[in-house]
Amino acid sequence: MTTDAPIIEIQQLHTRFGAAVVHENINLSVQRGEIFALIGSSGCGKSTLLREIIQLQQPASGSIKVFGREVWDMGENESLTMRRRVGVMFERGALFSALTVAENVGLPLHEHTGLSDGLINEIAAIKIALTGLPADAGKKYPAELSGGMRKRAALARAIALDPELLFLDEPTAGLDPLSASGLDELVRHLKKLLGLSIFLVTHDIDLLWRVADRVAVLGEGRVLGIGTMEELSKSDHPMVREYFYGPRGRAAWEQTWKQK
Amino acid sequence: MSGSFPTAEAGASLDKSNDGLVLRCSGIWTLQGIPSLEHHLAQTPWPDSGQILFDASAITAMDTAGAWLLFRTMNRFETGKFTVSRQGFRAEHEALLHLIREQSIDISLLGTPSHGFLERAGRLTWFHLTQLLGILAFLGESTMALLRCVAQPSRIRWRAILYNMQLAGFDALPIVGLLAFLTGIVVSYQGAVQLSRYGANIFVADLVGLSMLREMAPLLTAIIVAGRSGSAYAAQIGTMKVTEEIDALRTIGVSPMELLVLPKMLAMIIALPLLTVYADMLGVLGGMIIAQTQLNVSFADFLDRFGDAIELKHFMVGMGKAPVFAAIIALVGCFQGFRVSGSADSVGEQTTLSVVQAIFLVIVVDALFSVIFSWLNI
Numbered sequence: 053m054t055t056d057a058p059i060i061e062i063q064q065l066h067t068r069f070g071a072a073v074v075h076e077n078i079n080l081s082v083q084r085g086e087i088f089a090l091i092g093s094s095g096c097g098k099s100t101l102l103r104e105i106i107q108l109q110q111p112a113s114g115s116i117k118v119f120g121r122e123v124w125d126m127g128e129n130e131s132l133t134m135r136r137r138v139g140v141m142f143e144r145g146a147l148f149s150a151l152t153v154a155e156n157v158g159l160p161l162h163e164h165t166g167l168s169d170g171l172i173n174e175i176a177a178i179k180i181a182l183t184g185l186p187a188d189a190g191k192k193y194p195a196e197l198s199g200g201m202r203k204r205a206a207l208a209r210a211i212a213l214d215p216e217l218l219f220l221d222e223p224t225a226g227l228d229p230l231s232a233s234g235l236d237e238l239v240r241h242l243k244k245l246l247g248l249s250i251f252l253v254t255h256d257i258d259l260l261w262r263v264a265d266r267v268a269v270l271g272e273g274r275v276l277g278i279g280t281m282e283e284l285s286k287s288d289h290p291m292v293r294e295y296f297y298g299p300r301g302r303a304a305w306e307q308t309w310k311q312k
Numbered sequence: 313m314s315g316s317f318p319t320a321e322a323g324a325s326l327d328k329s330n331d332g333l334v335l336r337c338s339g340i341w342t343l344q345g346i347p348s349l350e351h352h353l354a355q356t357p358w359p360d361s362g363q364i365l366f367d368a369s370a371i372t373a374m375d376t377a378g379a380w381l382l383f384r385t386m387n388r389f390e391t392g393k394f395t396v397s398r399q400g401f402r403a404e405h406e407a408l409l410h411l412i413r414e415q416s417i418d419i420s421l422l423g424t425p426s427h428g429f430l431e432r433a434g435r436l437t438w439f440h441l442t443q444l445l446g447i448l449a450f451l452g453e454s455t456m457a458l459l460r461c462v463a464q465p466s467r468i469r470w471r472a473i474l475y476n477m478q479l480a481g482f483d484a485l486p487i488v489g490l491l492a493f494l495t496g497i498v499v500s501y502q503g504a505v506q507l508s509r510y511g512a513n514i515f516v517a518d519l520v521g522l523s524m525l526r527e528m529a530p531l532l533t534a535i536i537v538a539g540r541s542g543s544a545y546a547a548q549i550g551t552m553k554v555t556e557e558i559d560a561l562r563t564i565g566v567s568p569m570e571l572l573v574l575p576k577m578l579a580m581i582i583a584l585p586l587l588t589v590y591a592d593m594l595g596v597l598g599g600m601i602i603a604q605t606q607l608n609v610s611f612a613d614f615l616d617r618f619g620d621a622i623e624l625k626h627f628m629v630g631m632g633k634a635p636v637f638a639a640i641i642a643l644v645g646c647f648q649g650f651r652v653s654g655s656a657d658s659v660g661e662q663t664t665l666s667v668v669q670a671i672f673l674v675i676v677v678d679a680l681f682s683v684i685f686s687w688l689n690i
Contacts (some may be wrong), residue, residue: 149655166347167377168354174384175377181415183374195654214343214375245411246376247404 056121059084059217059249060105065114067100074100076273081240087243087250087263091295092270098253099143099271100272105251106132106140118217130228136164139210145202147194153180153205154190160212179208184234200231207235218242224259229274233273235263258266258294269295322349322371322378324385326356332363332395335385338370341378353385361393369400379408383571443669450647454577457569472575473582480541480576481583483592487540488533492591494523495532496598499523504606513607517617520599522626529591530630531678534637537584538670542645545576546666549649551661558650568650577642584638585631592630625690639672644670 058081067075074097082088083295090098103109107123116123118134127136147156157176161167167175180190183204194202202225210218223239224232240263242248254260260267261281268278269292277284277292285296322345323338339345366386374382389396401409409593427435436530503519549572550557561568597617609617648666652658 150657161343165343165377167343168349171350171377171381175380178376178380178412178415182411193655195658211376214377245404247409 058082058117059119060088060251061117061120062101062105062119063115063116064102065104065116066112067097068112069106073273075114078114078270078275080268080271080275080278082249082251082266084249085238085243085247086265087252089260089264089267090251090253090270091260091267092254092276093291093295094156096270097273098270100222102219102251102253106138106219107135136213138217138219139213139214139215140219141206141210141221141223143312145194145206147202147205147209149194152191152193153185153197153208155161156189156205157208157212160209161293164213176208176212179212180205182211182238183208184238200227202237202285203227203231207238211246211248214246216249218248218249218250220254221252222254223252223257224254224256232256232259234261235259239263319344322381324349324353329365332365333359334365334367336367336370337382338372340373341371341382342373343377345373346381353381353614358389363397364389366396366398367400368398368402368405371405374405374408376408376412379405379412383409393678406684419665425587426659434475446651447643447647451643452652454569454573454643454646456521457567457574458577459576461570466688467570468578469571469575472571473579476576476579477583479544480537480580481587483584484537484540484587488587488591489594489670491532491536492529492595493598495528496520496524496595496600497602499528499595500599500602500605504602508607513603513609514609514613514617515621516599516603516609517614518621520596520603521618521622524595524599525592525622525626525630527630529595530588530633530637531674533584533587533591533634534641534674535671537580537587538641538645538674539667541580542641542670543663543667545642545645546629546648546652547659548572549653550662553650553652554654554656573642573646576646577639580638580642581635584641585634588630588634592627629681629685631676631688636677636681640673640677641670646675674682 058203060080060082060281062080063076067073067074078101090101092098100109103117105123106113107163108238110124114190119137121130121134123134147153148159151159153175154176157179158172161172161175165172177187177190183185185201185204185208189197189201189205194205197205203226207220210220220239227235236259239250243250243263250263252259252264264281266280267284269276269284269287269289271291276289277287279287284292287293287296321339322341325336325338327334327336341349366382368382369545370376386396386398500516500520503516504513507513507515534557549558549568552572558568558572561571600611603614604611645666648662650667651665652662
């Protein structure tokens with residue numbers, strides 16, 4: 053496998069829910085080592101696309117390749133190998149409520165490696181610390197955590213196996229601005245240090261300006277625009293413009309330019 | 313796919329040189345590579361002091377887990393009587409080690425605390441005491457809500473009551489009927505053997521009538537309904553609690569007691585006695601059929617004797633218990649639903665508790681009734 057082959061490649065993807073068409077001929081690819089963001093209005097099928105890539109939902113037709121292999125054409129073993137190489141952070145955390153945070157993070161390690169309990173605990177503690185949680189968060193149950201802490205704990209679980217590819221569904225939704233910008237930093241930091249490729253679905257325009265290398269705008273079941281934020285901000289597609297030059301989009305844009 | 317993983321494992325070999333020890337690290341220091349190395353490092357006998365050089369030039373890949381293992385090993389020497397030096401680290405591995413070094417972790421903060429015997433006994437006692445107090449408080453709260461509704465009848469939600477009666481009562485008819493019928497058969501069978509020995513065949517009507525009307529039918533119905541509807545109440549209210557629907561109701565100004573608890577309780581208090589009558593009938597029918605086939609007591613003889621032997625008070629004893637059982641089941645189910653805190657796990661736990669406690673209380677109260685009735689010679 054060559055390093056410049058795309059890590060995710062989607063071609064001619066179609067999805068339908070009954071009569072409703074969600075995706076109509078979607079084509080996009082994510083390069084190794086980049087932070088790729090998927091944006092679009094609510095209900096445009098962003099999360100559905102994410103679920104299709106991580107094998108939770110089957111598309112009607114089309115091809116999705118991850119690490120160069122067809123996702124919906126894998127045997128059980130191969131699919132398991134793929135799952136070990138990707139980490140997923142769900143929008144609402146999806147932490148197992150019966151386990152403590154440390155046990156949540158340690159679970160993939162227990163399942164997929166032969167390490168001793170002691171070492172697994174230490175690795176879990178490191179991941180928890182990496183995501184900026186206080187050390188005593190590890191022994192708490194998810195129900196005892198605030199929303200922002202739960203997000204961080206979910207991220208800690210997603211990076212437990214040191215994945216090559218990380219999926220983040222709305223990583224900053226429901227966070228206060230300070231935590232959200234902390235999370236931006238964290239995502240960039242992890243990408244730099246661990247060489248991650250990151251695929252994120254978000255509404256957070258600030259996050260897009262700060263971390264995304266490339267962005268795809270999804271709308272009307274198609275990819276309306278794809279490129280860096282600078283390129284997209286010059287797009288003349290009305291829906292893309294709406295997204296960037298609505299009141300909130302403009303504020304984020306101005307702020308970024310002031311910083312530069 | 314596995315081809316993209318380097319297949320080699322992580323390695324570390326200890327050499328002695330003129331300046332001291334050299335630990336030559338090699339291979340892939342990743343999650344896949346380190347399990348056997350961890351074991352190996354733990355078992356290596358290390359000297360107590362000296363100089364050690366970490367040579368990482370042969371490490372081909374490293375992730376945070378590998379970096380932690382390396383850091384942990386180094387740290388052990390650094391805190392001991394060793395002079396540690398490093399050589400051949402790639403920039404990205406150095407960065408990872410630096411990242412790990414920055415995190416302070418304390419494993420002792422992770423374990424779930426264990427409690428001694430006394431503490432566990434105390435906690436358990438306290439738990440049961442608070443449960444008891446909680447149920448009493450809940451009973452008081454729902455009684456107050458009921459009084460408010462009686463004072464202001466327009467607040468009673470008839471639609472919800474009727475709907476709950478259908479769910480808890482009408483929909484339970486088949487299962488209650490079948491089980492009562494079978495119980496009647498069993499009681500009659502058991503009696504048939506003994507009675508026919510003394511030629512007292514006709515007394516099967518007394519046996520079936522008394523046991524079904526006074527004890528079996530009310531108890532059986534209550535237990536089935538506790539399993540069917542009490543658990544459903546706990547799960548429904550519990551899930552609404554998790555999704556903050558209960559809080560939403562409060563902010564809209566709707567009392568959850570009035571909307572969720574009272575209709576269930578009233579519906580149950582109406583439906584359970586009706587179900588009990590139905591169970592009485594099918595239970596006696598079951599007994600009657602066995603009386604005819606096993607003891608040659610015809611339906612006419614059976615009913616004749618039944619009318620003589622079974623006074624109205626026996627029927628009323630059974631019927632009097634049913635509303636009390638109903639109140640217990642609805643109360644416990646709703647109470648446990650409100651006890652749910654936060655997680656999916658908790659919903660399951662409280663639902664189980666609701667069934668166990670409801671059945672427990674129903675049987676305890678039934679025993680109390682028996683004692684009281686025998687005092688009163690009923």
